[in-house]
Amino acid sequence: MSVVATPECKSHMVTVMESPRTTEPPGPPGPxxxxxxxxxxxxxxxxxxxxxxxxxxxxxxxxxxLPPRSFHFLTGPSGAGKSSLLKLLYLDHLPSHxxxxxxxxDIASTPRGELPAIRRRIGVVFQDFRLIxxxxxxxxxxxxxxxxxxxxxxxxxxxxxxxxxxxxxxxxHAKPATLSGGEQQRVxxxxxxxxxxxxxxxxxxxGSVDDAVAMRILYLFEELNKMGTTVLVATHNDKLVSSFAHxxxxxxxxxxxxxxxx
Amino acid sequence: xxxxxxxxxxxxxxxxxxxxxxxAAMVYLAALALAGAMLVASAVGGWTQGLRGTLTVHIxxxxxxxAATAKDLAKALTLLRANPQVAAARALDEKASRxxxxxxxxxxxxxxxxxxPRLIDIRLRRGAKVDVTALAARLREAVxxxxxxxxxxxxxxxxGLAGSLETIALLVLMLAAAAAALAVVFAARAGxxxxxxxxxxxxxxxxxxxYIAVQFQRRAFMQAxxxxxxxxxxxxxSLLAMGKLFGGVELFGLNQVRFGPLHWTALAALAPxxxxxxxxxxxxxxxxxxxxxx
Numbered sequence: 001m002s003v004v005a006t007p008e009c010k011s012h013m014v015t016v017m018e019s020p021r022t023t024e025p026p027g028p029p030g031p032x033x034x035x036x037x038x039x040x041x042x043x044x045x046x047x048x049x050x051x052x053x054x055x056x057x058x059x060x061x062x063x064x065x066l067p068p069r070s071f072h073f074l075t076g077p078s079g080a081g082k083s084s085l086l087k088l089l090y091l092d093h094l095p096s097h098x099x100x101x102x103x104x105x106d107i108a109s110t111p112r113g114e115l116p117a118i119r120r121r122i123g124v125v126f127q128d129f130r131l132i133x134x135x136x137x138x139x140x141x142x143x144x145x146x147x148x149x150x151x152x153x154x155x156x157x158x159x160x161x162x163x164x165x166x167x168x169x170x171x172x173h174a175k176p177a178t179l180s181g182g183e184q185q186r187v188x189x190x191x192x193x194x195x196x197x198x199x200x201x202x203x204x205x206x207g208s209v210d211d212a213v214a215m216r217i218l219y220l221f222e223e224l225n226k227m228g229t230t231v232l233v234a235t236h237n238d239k240l241v242s243s244f245a246h247x248x249x250x251x252x253x254x255x256x257x258x259x260x261x262x
Numbered sequence: 263x264x265x266x267x268x269x270x271x272x273x274x275x276x277x278x279x280x281x282x283x284x285x286a287a288m289v290y291l292a293a294l295a296l297a298g299a300m301l302v303a304s305a306v307g308g309w310t311q312g313l314r315g316t317l318t319v320h321i322x323x324x325x326x327x328x329a330a331t332a333k334d335l336a337k338a339l340t341l342l343r344a345n346p347q348v349a350a351a352r353a354l355d356e357k358a359s360r361x362x363x364x365x366x367x368x369x370x371x372x373x374x375x376x377x378x379p380r381l382i383d384i385r386l387r388r389g390a391k392v393d394v395t396a397l398a399a400r401l402r403e404a405v406x407x408x409x410x411x412x413x414x415x416x417x418x419x420x421x422g423l424a425g426s427l428e429t430i431a432l433l434v435l436m437l438a439a440a441a442a443a444l445a446v447v448f449a450a451r452a453g454x455x456x457x458x459x460x461x462x463x464x465x466x467x468x469x470x471x472x473y474i475a476v477q478f479q480r481r482a483f484m485q486a487x488x489x490x491x492x493x494x495x496x497x498x499x500s501l502l503a504m505g506k507l508f509g510g511v512e513l514f515g516l517n518q519v520r521f522g523p524l525h526w527t528a529l530a531a532l533a534p535x536x537x538x539x540x541x542x543x544x545x546x547x548x549x550x551x552x553x554x555x556x
Protein backbone atom coordinates (compact mmCIF):
# COMPACT_ATOMS: atom_id res chain seq x y z
CA MET A 1 0.00 0.00 0.00
CA SER A 2 1.45 3.37 -0.97
CA VAL A 3 0.39 6.93 -0.68
CA VAL A 4 0.23 9.09 -3.75
CA ALA A 5 0.03 12.85 -3.78
CA THR A 6 -0.64 14.81 -6.91
CA PRO A 7 1.38 17.91 -7.67
CA GLU A 8 -1.80 19.88 -8.20
CA CYS A 9 -3.76 18.63 -5.28
CA LYS A 10 -1.40 18.02 -2.41
CA SER A 11 -4.33 17.90 -0.06
CA HIS A 12 -5.84 14.97 -1.93
CA MET A 13 -4.25 11.79 -0.76
CA VAL A 14 -5.20 8.46 -2.20
CA THR A 15 -4.38 4.95 -1.14
CA VAL A 16 -3.60 2.63 -3.99
CA MET A 17 -3.91 -0.99 -3.05
CA GLU A 18 -1.49 -3.72 -3.88
CA SER A 19 -3.37 -5.92 -6.28
CA PRO A 20 -3.96 -9.38 -4.85
CA ARG A 21 -2.35 -11.88 -7.17
CA THR A 22 -3.70 -14.96 -5.55
CA THR A 23 -7.12 -15.83 -4.25
CA GLU A 24 -6.13 -14.49 -0.84
CA PRO A 25 -7.23 -11.08 0.37
CA PRO A 26 -4.84 -8.14 -0.06
CA GLY A 27 -1.78 -8.55 2.11
CA PRO A 28 -0.16 -6.06 4.47
CA PRO A 29 1.44 -2.86 3.15
CA GLY A 30 4.66 -3.45 1.28
CA PRO A 31 6.66 -2.40 -1.75
CA UNK A 32 5.12 -2.89 -5.18
CA UNK A 33 5.60 -6.32 -6.65
CA UNK A 34 8.28 -6.53 -9.34
CA UNK A 35 6.73 -5.78 -12.67
CA UNK A 36 8.35 -8.72 -14.37
CA UNK A 37 11.44 -10.85 -14.38
CA UNK A 38 14.54 -8.79 -13.68
CA UNK A 39 15.45 -6.67 -16.67
CA UNK A 40 12.92 -8.27 -19.01
CA UNK A 41 10.52 -6.11 -20.97
CA UNK A 42 7.02 -5.74 -19.59
CA UNK A 43 5.64 -5.94 -23.13
CA UNK A 44 7.34 -7.14 -26.28
CA UNK A 45 5.67 -7.18 -29.69
CA UNK A 46 7.53 -8.91 -32.52
CA UNK A 47 6.16 -8.48 -36.05
CA UNK A 48 2.60 -8.63 -34.77
CA UNK A 49 -0.37 -8.55 -37.11
CA UNK A 50 -4.03 -8.51 -36.24
CA UNK A 51 -7.31 -8.83 -38.07
CA UNK A 52 -10.92 -9.38 -36.99
CA UNK A 53 -12.15 -12.64 -38.48
CA UNK A 54 -11.52 -12.71 -42.20
CA UNK A 55 -11.39 -8.92 -42.43
CA UNK A 56 -8.43 -6.78 -43.48
CA UNK A 57 -5.35 -6.53 -41.28
CA UNK A 58 -5.76 -3.73 -38.76
CA UNK A 59 -2.19 -4.14 -37.57
CA UNK A 60 0.37 -5.34 -40.08
CA UNK A 61 3.85 -5.51 -38.65
CA UNK A 62 4.03 -4.07 -35.19
CA UNK A 63 7.19 -4.43 -33.17
CA UNK A 64 8.00 -2.55 -29.98
CA UNK A 65 9.08 -3.05 -26.41
CA LEU A 66 7.81 -1.44 -23.23
CA PRO A 67 10.58 -1.58 -20.64
CA PRO A 68 9.73 -1.80 -16.93
CA ARG A 69 8.63 1.53 -15.38
CA SER A 70 8.34 3.19 -18.78
CA PHE A 71 5.62 5.69 -19.73
CA HIS A 72 4.54 5.96 -23.35
CA PHE A 73 1.77 7.69 -25.21
CA LEU A 74 0.18 5.72 -28.01
CA THR A 75 -0.67 8.18 -30.74
CA GLY A 76 -1.97 8.00 -34.26
CA PRO A 77 -4.97 9.02 -36.33
CA SER A 78 -8.42 7.57 -35.83
CA GLY A 79 -8.68 4.09 -37.28
CA ALA A 80 -4.92 3.54 -37.07
CA GLY A 81 -5.52 0.57 -34.76
CA LYS A 82 -4.74 2.00 -31.32
CA SER A 83 -7.70 0.29 -29.66
CA SER A 84 -6.91 -2.96 -31.48
CA LEU A 85 -3.34 -2.81 -30.25
CA LEU A 86 -4.60 -2.28 -26.72
CA LYS A 87 -6.96 -5.27 -27.12
CA LEU A 88 -3.93 -7.43 -27.83
CA LEU A 89 -2.25 -6.00 -24.76
CA TYR A 90 -5.11 -6.67 -22.36
CA LEU A 91 -5.45 -10.18 -23.78
CA ASP A 92 -8.82 -9.77 -25.42
CA HIS A 93 -7.54 -10.99 -28.78
CA LEU A 94 -4.72 -13.10 -30.11
CA PRO A 95 -2.57 -11.79 -32.97
CA SER A 96 -3.06 -13.22 -36.44
CA HIS A 97 0.72 -13.50 -36.64
CA UNK A 98 3.79 -12.51 -34.71
CA UNK A 99 4.68 -12.92 -31.07
CA UNK A 100 3.48 -11.05 -28.00
CA UNK A 101 5.17 -11.31 -24.64
CA UNK A 102 3.60 -9.78 -21.54
CA UNK A 103 5.56 -9.95 -18.29
CA UNK A 104 7.95 -12.30 -20.06
CA UNK A 105 5.20 -14.77 -21.01
CA ASP A 106 4.49 -15.68 -24.60
CA ILE A 107 0.72 -15.15 -24.67
CA ALA A 108 0.06 -17.64 -27.45
CA SER A 109 1.65 -20.49 -25.51
CA THR A 110 0.46 -19.49 -22.03
CA PRO A 111 -2.18 -21.92 -20.74
CA ARG A 112 -5.63 -20.34 -20.69
CA GLY A 113 -5.98 -20.90 -16.95
CA GLU A 114 -2.98 -18.64 -16.29
CA LEU A 115 -4.29 -15.67 -18.27
CA PRO A 116 -6.56 -14.28 -15.49
CA ALA A 117 -3.52 -13.87 -13.23
CA ILE A 118 -1.77 -11.91 -16.00
CA ARG A 119 -4.90 -9.81 -16.62
CA ARG A 120 -5.02 -8.90 -12.92
CA ARG A 121 -1.58 -7.35 -13.28
CA ILE A 122 -2.92 -5.12 -16.05
CA GLY A 123 -5.14 -2.14 -15.31
CA VAL A 124 -7.25 -1.04 -18.25
CA VAL A 125 -9.19 2.17 -18.78
CA PHE A 126 -11.54 1.29 -21.62
CA GLN A 127 -12.64 3.93 -24.06
CA ASP A 128 -16.27 2.93 -23.48
CA PHE A 129 -15.64 2.65 -19.70
CA ARG A 130 -17.20 -0.84 -19.46
CA LEU A 131 -18.81 -0.37 -16.09
CA ILE A 132 -21.32 -2.92 -14.84
CA UNK A 133 -24.68 -1.18 -14.99
CA UNK A 134 -26.38 -2.57 -11.89
CA UNK A 135 -23.39 -2.00 -9.59
CA UNK A 136 -22.63 1.29 -7.88
CA UNK A 137 -19.43 3.23 -8.54
CA UNK A 138 -18.02 1.81 -5.31
CA UNK A 139 -18.88 -1.76 -6.30
CA UNK A 140 -17.54 -1.35 -9.82
CA UNK A 141 -14.18 -0.20 -8.53
CA UNK A 142 -14.07 -2.80 -5.76
CA UNK A 143 -14.69 -5.53 -8.32
CA UNK A 144 -11.09 -5.26 -9.56
CA UNK A 145 -9.94 -6.38 -6.11
CA UNK A 146 -12.77 -8.79 -5.40
CA UNK A 147 -12.16 -10.91 -8.50
CA UNK A 148 -8.67 -11.45 -7.14
CA UNK A 149 -10.03 -12.80 -3.86
CA UNK A 150 -10.45 -9.72 -1.64
CA UNK A 151 -13.58 -9.34 0.44
CA UNK A 152 -15.72 -6.31 -0.17
CA UNK A 153 -15.68 -5.22 3.47
CA UNK A 154 -11.88 -5.26 3.48
CA UNK A 155 -11.55 -2.95 0.51
CA UNK A 156 -14.56 -0.68 0.94
CA UNK A 157 -12.64 2.16 2.60
CA UNK A 158 -9.74 2.09 0.14
CA UNK A 159 -12.13 2.13 -2.77
CA UNK A 160 -14.17 4.96 -1.30
CA UNK A 161 -10.94 6.92 -0.78
CA UNK A 162 -9.97 6.39 -4.41
CA UNK A 163 -13.38 7.56 -5.59
CA UNK A 164 -13.16 10.64 -3.40
CA UNK A 165 -9.79 11.39 -4.95
CA UNK A 166 -11.11 11.22 -8.51
CA UNK A 167 -13.78 13.68 -7.41
CA UNK A 168 -16.69 11.28 -6.98
CA UNK A 169 -17.21 11.58 -3.23
CA UNK A 170 -20.87 12.35 -3.75
CA UNK A 171 -21.42 9.64 -6.35
CA UNK A 172 -19.95 6.67 -4.51
CA HIS A 173 -23.26 4.85 -4.44
CA ALA A 174 -24.49 6.06 -7.81
CA LYS A 175 -25.15 3.62 -10.63
CA PRO A 176 -23.32 4.25 -13.93
CA ALA A 177 -26.54 5.22 -15.72
CA THR A 178 -26.93 8.22 -13.39
CA LEU A 179 -23.35 9.41 -13.92
CA SER A 180 -22.16 11.73 -16.67
CA GLY A 181 -19.65 10.51 -19.25
CA GLY A 182 -16.79 12.18 -17.40
CA GLU A 183 -17.86 10.66 -14.09
CA GLN A 184 -18.11 7.22 -15.62
CA GLN A 185 -14.65 7.68 -17.05
CA ARG A 186 -13.29 8.53 -13.61
CA VAL A 187 -14.90 5.41 -12.15
CA UNK A 188 -13.25 3.39 -14.90
CA UNK A 189 -9.90 4.99 -14.11
CA UNK A 190 -10.32 4.30 -10.41
CA UNK A 191 -11.07 0.65 -11.18
CA UNK A 192 -8.00 0.40 -13.40
CA UNK A 193 -5.56 1.84 -10.86
CA UNK A 194 -7.00 0.63 -7.54
CA UNK A 195 -4.97 -2.57 -7.65
CA UNK A 196 -1.74 -0.77 -8.51
CA UNK A 197 -1.21 -2.75 -11.68
CA UNK A 198 2.21 -3.56 -13.12
CA UNK A 199 0.96 -2.40 -16.51
CA UNK A 200 -1.62 0.34 -17.02
CA UNK A 201 -3.33 0.67 -20.38
CA UNK A 202 -5.59 3.62 -21.01
CA UNK A 203 -7.66 4.11 -24.14
CA UNK A 204 -8.50 7.80 -24.46
CA UNK A 205 -8.75 8.18 -20.66
CA UNK A 206 -9.32 11.91 -20.83
CA GLY A 207 -11.83 11.93 -23.67
CA SER A 208 -14.80 12.87 -21.52
CA VAL A 209 -13.24 15.17 -18.93
CA ASP A 210 -12.15 18.79 -18.89
CA ASP A 211 -8.51 19.81 -19.09
CA ALA A 212 -8.02 20.20 -15.35
CA VAL A 213 -9.34 16.73 -14.59
CA ALA A 214 -7.38 15.35 -17.55
CA MET A 215 -4.18 16.73 -16.05
CA ARG A 216 -5.05 15.24 -12.64
CA ILE A 217 -5.62 11.86 -14.25
CA LEU A 218 -2.28 12.01 -16.04
CA TYR A 219 -0.56 13.02 -12.81
CA LEU A 220 -2.08 10.00 -11.13
CA PHE A 221 -0.73 7.82 -13.93
CA GLU A 222 2.69 9.42 -13.49
CA GLU A 223 2.64 8.71 -9.77
CA LEU A 224 1.78 5.10 -10.46
CA ASN A 225 4.56 5.04 -13.01
CA LYS A 226 7.03 6.32 -10.41
CA MET A 227 5.95 3.50 -8.14
CA GLY A 228 6.86 0.96 -10.81
CA THR A 229 3.83 0.72 -13.08
CA THR A 230 4.49 0.65 -16.80
CA VAL A 231 2.02 3.00 -18.49
CA LEU A 232 0.71 3.19 -22.04
CA VAL A 233 -1.86 5.89 -22.77
CA ALA A 234 -3.64 5.98 -26.11
CA THR A 235 -4.80 9.51 -26.82
CA HIS A 236 -5.74 12.04 -29.48
CA ASN A 237 -5.08 14.91 -27.15
CA ASP A 238 -1.93 16.55 -28.54
CA LYS A 239 -2.03 19.23 -25.87
CA LEU A 240 -1.92 16.62 -23.17
CA VAL A 241 0.86 14.69 -24.88
CA SER A 242 2.97 17.80 -25.18
CA SER A 243 2.44 18.57 -21.48
CA PHE A 244 4.38 15.48 -20.42
CA ALA A 245 7.87 14.46 -21.38
CA HIS A 246 7.14 10.90 -22.36
CA UNK A 247 8.03 9.13 -25.60
CA UNK A 248 5.34 8.37 -28.15
CA UNK A 249 4.55 5.11 -29.82
CA UNK A 250 3.09 6.35 -33.06
CA UNK A 251 0.80 4.05 -35.01
CA UNK A 252 0.42 4.79 -38.70
CA UNK A 253 -1.17 2.46 -41.26
CA UNK A 254 -0.88 -0.55 -39.00
CA UNK A 255 2.78 -0.05 -38.11
CA UNK A 256 4.43 1.59 -35.11
CA UNK A 257 7.38 3.90 -34.72
CA UNK A 258 8.90 5.23 -31.52
CA UNK A 259 9.01 9.02 -31.37
CA UNK A 260 10.65 11.25 -28.76
CA UNK A 261 8.54 13.35 -26.37
CA UNK A 262 6.52 16.00 -28.16
CA UNK B 263 -22.77 -5.10 -2.73
CA UNK B 264 -24.13 -7.05 0.18
CA UNK B 265 -22.52 -10.23 -1.09
CA UNK B 266 -19.05 -10.38 -2.55
CA UNK B 267 -20.17 -12.17 -5.67
CA UNK B 268 -23.32 -10.34 -6.61
CA UNK B 269 -21.69 -8.99 -9.76
CA UNK B 270 -24.25 -10.72 -11.96
CA UNK B 271 -27.90 -9.99 -11.12
CA UNK B 272 -29.00 -13.56 -11.79
CA UNK B 273 -31.83 -13.20 -9.28
CA UNK B 274 -33.68 -10.97 -11.73
CA UNK B 275 -33.32 -13.25 -14.74
CA UNK B 276 -36.70 -13.97 -16.27
CA UNK B 277 -35.26 -16.99 -18.11
CA UNK B 278 -34.40 -18.86 -14.92
CA UNK B 279 -37.64 -18.22 -13.04
CA UNK B 280 -39.20 -21.44 -14.36
CA UNK B 281 -36.40 -23.59 -12.94
CA UNK B 282 -37.90 -24.14 -9.44
CA UNK B 283 -41.21 -25.24 -10.99
CA UNK B 284 -39.54 -27.72 -13.33
CA UNK B 285 -37.42 -29.07 -10.51
CA ALA B 286 -40.50 -29.33 -8.26
CA ALA B 287 -42.34 -31.36 -10.91
CA MET B 288 -39.34 -33.59 -11.51
CA VAL B 289 -38.74 -34.22 -7.82
CA TYR B 290 -42.46 -34.97 -7.38
CA LEU B 291 -42.35 -37.62 -10.13
CA ALA B 292 -39.03 -38.99 -8.91
CA ALA B 293 -40.34 -39.24 -5.34
CA LEU B 294 -43.43 -41.17 -6.46
CA ALA B 295 -41.32 -43.50 -8.62
CA LEU B 296 -38.83 -44.06 -5.82
CA ALA B 297 -41.60 -44.66 -3.29
CA GLY B 298 -43.22 -47.17 -5.65
CA ALA B 299 -39.93 -48.99 -6.17
CA MET B 300 -39.24 -49.12 -2.44
CA LEU B 301 -42.78 -50.31 -1.75
CA VAL B 302 -42.46 -53.16 -4.23
CA ALA B 303 -38.95 -54.02 -2.99
CA SER B 304 -40.22 -54.20 0.59
CA ALA B 305 -43.22 -56.33 -0.39
CA VAL B 306 -41.04 -58.71 -2.40
CA GLY B 307 -38.65 -58.94 0.54
CA GLY B 308 -41.59 -59.86 2.76
CA TRP B 309 -42.88 -62.48 0.33
CA THR B 310 -39.46 -64.05 -0.13
CA GLN B 311 -38.85 -64.08 3.60
CA GLY B 312 -42.29 -65.55 4.29
CA LEU B 313 -41.96 -68.33 1.74
CA ARG B 314 -38.37 -69.30 2.45
CA GLY B 315 -38.25 -72.77 4.04
CA THR B 316 -41.88 -73.59 3.29
CA LEU B 317 -43.63 -76.00 0.92
CA THR B 318 -47.30 -76.54 0.18
CA VAL B 319 -49.02 -79.78 -0.73
CA HIS B 320 -52.31 -79.77 -2.66
CA ILE B 321 -54.54 -82.82 -2.17
CA UNK B 322 -57.31 -82.99 -4.74
CA UNK B 323 -60.76 -83.95 -3.46
CA UNK B 324 -61.18 -87.72 -3.68
CA UNK B 325 -64.17 -88.63 -5.90
CA UNK B 326 -65.04 -91.33 -3.36
CA UNK B 327 -66.09 -88.66 -0.90
CA UNK B 328 -64.96 -86.53 2.03
CA ALA B 329 -63.88 -89.51 4.13
CA ALA B 330 -61.58 -90.73 1.36
CA THR B 331 -60.12 -87.22 1.02
CA ALA B 332 -59.47 -87.12 4.76
CA LYS B 333 -57.72 -90.50 4.46
CA ASP B 334 -55.52 -89.16 1.64
CA LEU B 335 -54.70 -86.15 3.78
CA ALA B 336 -53.67 -88.34 6.71
CA LYS B 337 -51.51 -90.52 4.46
CA ALA B 338 -49.71 -87.46 3.09
CA LEU B 339 -49.21 -86.02 6.57
CA THR B 340 -47.73 -89.29 7.83
CA LEU B 341 -45.32 -89.42 4.91
CA LEU B 342 -44.27 -85.83 5.35
CA ARG B 343 -43.82 -86.01 9.13
CA ALA B 344 -41.62 -89.04 8.67
CA ASN B 345 -39.22 -86.95 6.59
CA PRO B 346 -36.31 -85.75 8.81
CA GLN B 347 -36.08 -82.46 6.85
CA VAL B 348 -39.62 -81.47 7.75
CA ALA B 349 -39.99 -79.54 10.99
CA ALA B 350 -43.79 -79.39 10.88
CA ALA B 351 -46.59 -80.35 8.54
CA ARG B 352 -50.03 -78.88 9.22
CA ALA B 353 -53.19 -79.49 7.27
CA LEU B 354 -55.43 -76.49 6.72
CA ASP B 355 -59.04 -77.38 7.46
CA GLU B 356 -61.56 -77.14 4.65
CA LYS B 357 -62.94 -73.86 5.95
CA ALA B 358 -59.50 -72.25 5.81
CA SER B 359 -58.91 -73.59 2.30
CA ARG B 360 -62.24 -72.16 1.14
CA UNK B 361 -61.40 -68.85 2.81
CA UNK B 362 -58.24 -68.59 0.65
CA UNK B 363 -60.39 -68.83 -2.48
CA UNK B 364 -62.87 -66.26 -1.29
CA UNK B 365 -61.10 -63.21 -2.85
CA UNK B 366 -61.42 -64.88 -6.30
CA UNK B 367 -64.68 -66.84 -6.02
CA UNK B 368 -66.54 -64.61 -3.63
CA UNK B 369 -69.28 -66.05 -1.48
CA UNK B 370 -69.51 -69.08 -3.84
CA UNK B 371 -66.25 -70.41 -2.42
CA UNK B 372 -68.11 -71.56 0.67
CA UNK B 373 -70.70 -73.61 -1.28
CA UNK B 374 -70.14 -77.28 -0.38
CA UNK B 375 -70.87 -78.43 -3.94
CA UNK B 376 -67.68 -76.73 -5.17
CA UNK B 377 -64.76 -79.11 -4.65
CA UNK B 378 -61.84 -77.44 -2.94
CA PRO B 379 -58.35 -78.98 -2.76
CA ARG B 380 -57.02 -79.49 0.76
CA LEU B 381 -53.72 -77.88 1.62
CA ILE B 382 -50.82 -78.94 3.82
CA ASP B 383 -48.45 -76.24 4.99
CA ILE B 384 -44.92 -77.59 5.47
CA ARG B 385 -42.20 -75.86 7.52
CA LEU B 386 -38.73 -77.19 6.82
CA ARG B 387 -35.94 -77.39 9.35
CA ARG B 388 -33.39 -74.57 9.29
CA GLY B 389 -30.82 -75.23 6.56
CA ALA B 390 -32.75 -78.23 5.26
CA LYS B 391 -32.02 -79.31 1.71
CA VAL B 392 -35.02 -81.12 0.31
CA ASP B 393 -35.09 -82.96 -3.01
CA VAL B 394 -38.44 -81.53 -4.05
CA THR B 395 -38.80 -83.76 -7.13
CA ALA B 396 -38.20 -86.96 -5.14
CA LEU B 397 -40.54 -85.89 -2.36
CA ALA B 398 -43.25 -84.98 -4.90
CA ALA B 399 -42.90 -88.42 -6.54
CA ARG B 400 -43.24 -90.19 -3.21
CA LEU B 401 -46.29 -88.09 -2.38
CA ARG B 402 -47.95 -88.90 -5.72
CA GLU B 403 -47.21 -92.56 -5.13
CA ALA B 404 -48.91 -92.48 -1.74
CA VAL B 405 -51.72 -90.12 -2.74
CA UNK B 406 -52.51 -90.01 -6.46
CA UNK B 407 -53.06 -86.45 -7.64
CA UNK B 408 -51.13 -84.88 -4.74
CA UNK B 409 -48.96 -81.95 -5.81
CA UNK B 410 -45.99 -80.43 -4.05
CA UNK B 411 -45.47 -76.70 -4.61
CA UNK B 412 -42.21 -75.06 -3.59
CA UNK B 413 -43.60 -71.59 -4.72
CA UNK B 414 -40.62 -71.13 -6.99
CA UNK B 415 -42.67 -70.61 -10.14
CA UNK B 416 -45.05 -68.11 -8.55
CA UNK B 417 -42.26 -66.30 -6.74
CA UNK B 418 -40.15 -66.21 -9.90
CA UNK B 419 -42.87 -64.46 -11.88
CA UNK B 420 -43.55 -62.08 -9.03
CA UNK B 421 -39.86 -61.25 -8.66
CA GLY B 422 -39.69 -60.65 -12.40
CA LEU B 423 -42.60 -58.23 -12.18
CA ALA B 424 -41.04 -56.51 -9.18
CA GLY B 425 -37.72 -56.23 -11.03
CA SER B 426 -39.48 -54.65 -14.02
CA LEU B 427 -41.23 -52.15 -11.77
CA GLU B 428 -37.94 -51.26 -10.11
CA THR B 429 -36.27 -50.79 -13.50
CA ILE B 430 -39.10 -48.51 -14.63
CA ALA B 431 -38.77 -46.51 -11.40
CA LEU B 432 -35.02 -46.17 -11.98
CA LEU B 433 -35.67 -44.97 -15.54
CA VAL B 434 -38.16 -42.39 -14.26
CA LEU B 435 -35.57 -41.20 -11.74
CA MET B 436 -32.93 -40.88 -14.44
CA LEU B 437 -35.31 -39.08 -16.80
CA ALA B 438 -36.32 -36.68 -14.03
CA ALA B 439 -32.68 -35.96 -13.26
CA ALA B 440 -31.92 -35.42 -16.96
CA ALA B 441 -34.93 -33.12 -17.41
CA ALA B 442 -33.96 -31.10 -14.33
CA ALA B 443 -30.36 -30.82 -15.56
CA LEU B 444 -31.54 -29.72 -19.01
CA ALA B 445 -33.77 -27.02 -17.51
CA VAL B 446 -30.77 -25.68 -15.59
CA VAL B 447 -28.54 -25.86 -18.67
CA PHE B 448 -31.02 -23.77 -20.70
CA ALA B 449 -31.41 -21.29 -17.85
CA ALA B 450 -27.64 -20.99 -17.49
CA ARG B 451 -27.21 -20.46 -21.24
CA ALA B 452 -29.88 -17.76 -21.19
CA GLY B 453 -28.12 -16.16 -18.22
CA UNK B 454 -24.81 -16.19 -20.05
CA UNK B 455 -26.44 -14.46 -23.01
CA UNK B 456 -28.26 -11.87 -20.89
CA UNK B 457 -25.16 -11.01 -18.86
CA UNK B 458 -22.70 -11.29 -21.73
CA UNK B 459 -21.39 -7.75 -21.28
CA UNK B 460 -20.88 -8.01 -17.52
CA UNK B 461 -19.19 -11.39 -17.93
CA UNK B 462 -16.89 -9.90 -20.54
CA UNK B 463 -15.94 -7.10 -18.14
CA UNK B 464 -15.30 -9.55 -15.30
CA UNK B 465 -13.20 -11.60 -17.65
CA UNK B 466 -11.12 -8.64 -18.77
CA UNK B 467 -10.41 -7.44 -15.24
CA UNK B 468 -9.03 -10.86 -14.38
CA UNK B 469 -11.91 -12.94 -13.04
CA UNK B 470 -11.36 -16.65 -13.35
CA UNK B 471 -13.99 -18.77 -15.06
CA UNK B 472 -14.76 -20.39 -11.73
CA TYR B 473 -15.50 -16.98 -10.19
CA ILE B 474 -18.26 -16.51 -12.76
CA ALA B 475 -19.39 -20.14 -12.64
CA VAL B 476 -19.78 -20.02 -8.85
CA GLN B 477 -22.43 -17.32 -9.20
CA PHE B 478 -24.46 -19.42 -11.62
CA GLN B 479 -24.07 -22.65 -9.68
CA ARG B 480 -25.04 -20.99 -6.40
CA ARG B 481 -28.18 -19.60 -7.99
CA ALA B 482 -29.03 -22.97 -9.59
CA PHE B 483 -28.47 -24.75 -6.26
CA MET B 484 -30.81 -22.46 -4.37
CA GLN B 485 -33.50 -22.56 -7.05
CA ALA B 486 -33.34 -26.35 -7.30
CA UNK B 487 -33.36 -26.78 -3.54
CA UNK B 488 -36.46 -24.62 -3.30
CA UNK B 489 -38.15 -26.53 -6.14
CA UNK B 490 -37.02 -29.83 -4.68
CA UNK B 491 -38.50 -29.10 -1.27
CA UNK B 492 -41.81 -28.07 -2.86
CA UNK B 493 -41.90 -31.20 -5.07
CA UNK B 494 -40.95 -33.45 -2.19
CA UNK B 495 -43.58 -31.93 0.07
CA UNK B 496 -46.24 -32.51 -2.58
CA UNK B 497 -45.05 -36.08 -3.11
CA UNK B 498 -45.12 -36.91 0.60
CA UNK B 499 -48.62 -35.44 0.87
CA SER B 500 -49.69 -37.57 -2.11
CA LEU B 501 -48.15 -40.72 -0.61
CA LEU B 502 -49.84 -40.15 2.73
CA ALA B 503 -53.17 -39.53 1.00
CA MET B 504 -52.74 -42.70 -1.08
CA GLY B 505 -51.85 -44.64 2.04
CA LYS B 506 -55.04 -43.46 3.65
CA LEU B 507 -57.20 -44.13 0.59
CA PHE B 508 -55.79 -47.54 -0.34
CA GLY B 509 -54.52 -48.74 3.04
CA GLY B 510 -57.45 -51.11 3.43
CA VAL B 511 -57.25 -52.55 -0.09
CA GLU B 512 -55.55 -55.94 -0.25
CA LEU B 513 -53.10 -55.94 -3.17
CA PHE B 514 -50.43 -58.66 -2.86
CA GLY B 515 -49.69 -57.42 0.63
CA LEU B 516 -48.59 -53.96 -0.57
CA ASN B 517 -50.95 -52.38 1.92
CA GLN B 518 -49.06 -54.12 4.71
CA VAL B 519 -45.73 -52.47 3.83
CA ARG B 520 -44.74 -49.58 6.08
CA PHE B 521 -41.98 -47.07 5.27
CA GLY B 522 -39.11 -47.01 7.76
CA PRO B 523 -36.54 -44.26 8.47
CA LEU B 524 -34.35 -45.52 5.61
CA HIS B 525 -37.17 -45.13 3.11
CA TRP B 526 -38.02 -41.62 4.30
CA THR B 527 -34.33 -40.68 4.25
CA ALA B 528 -34.04 -41.88 0.64
CA LEU B 529 -37.06 -39.77 -0.31
CA ALA B 530 -35.78 -36.73 1.59
CA ALA B 531 -32.43 -37.02 -0.21
CA LEU B 532 -34.16 -36.23 -3.51
CA ALA B 533 -34.36 -32.48 -2.80
CA PRO B 534 -30.65 -31.93 -2.03
CA UNK B 535 -29.85 -34.46 -4.76
CA UNK B 536 -31.73 -32.34 -7.30
CA UNK B 537 -29.95 -29.23 -6.00
CA UNK B 538 -26.55 -30.88 -6.45
CA UNK B 539 -27.45 -32.02 -9.98
CA UNK B 540 -28.59 -28.46 -10.82
CA UNK B 541 -25.40 -27.01 -9.37
CA UNK B 542 -23.22 -29.39 -11.37
CA UNK B 543 -25.21 -28.72 -14.56
CA UNK B 544 -24.88 -24.94 -14.16
CA UNK B 545 -21.17 -25.14 -13.41
CA UNK B 546 -20.51 -27.44 -16.36
CA UNK B 547 -22.51 -25.23 -18.75
CA UNK B 548 -20.83 -22.00 -17.70
CA UNK B 549 -17.30 -23.38 -17.64
CA UNK B 550 -17.79 -25.00 -21.02
CA UNK B 551 -19.12 -21.79 -22.52
CA UNK B 552 -16.37 -19.60 -21.02
CA UNK B 553 -13.67 -22.01 -22.16
CA UNK B 554 -14.39 -20.90 -25.75
CA UNK B 555 -13.09 -17.44 -24.89
CA UNK B 556 -9.44 -16.44 -24.77
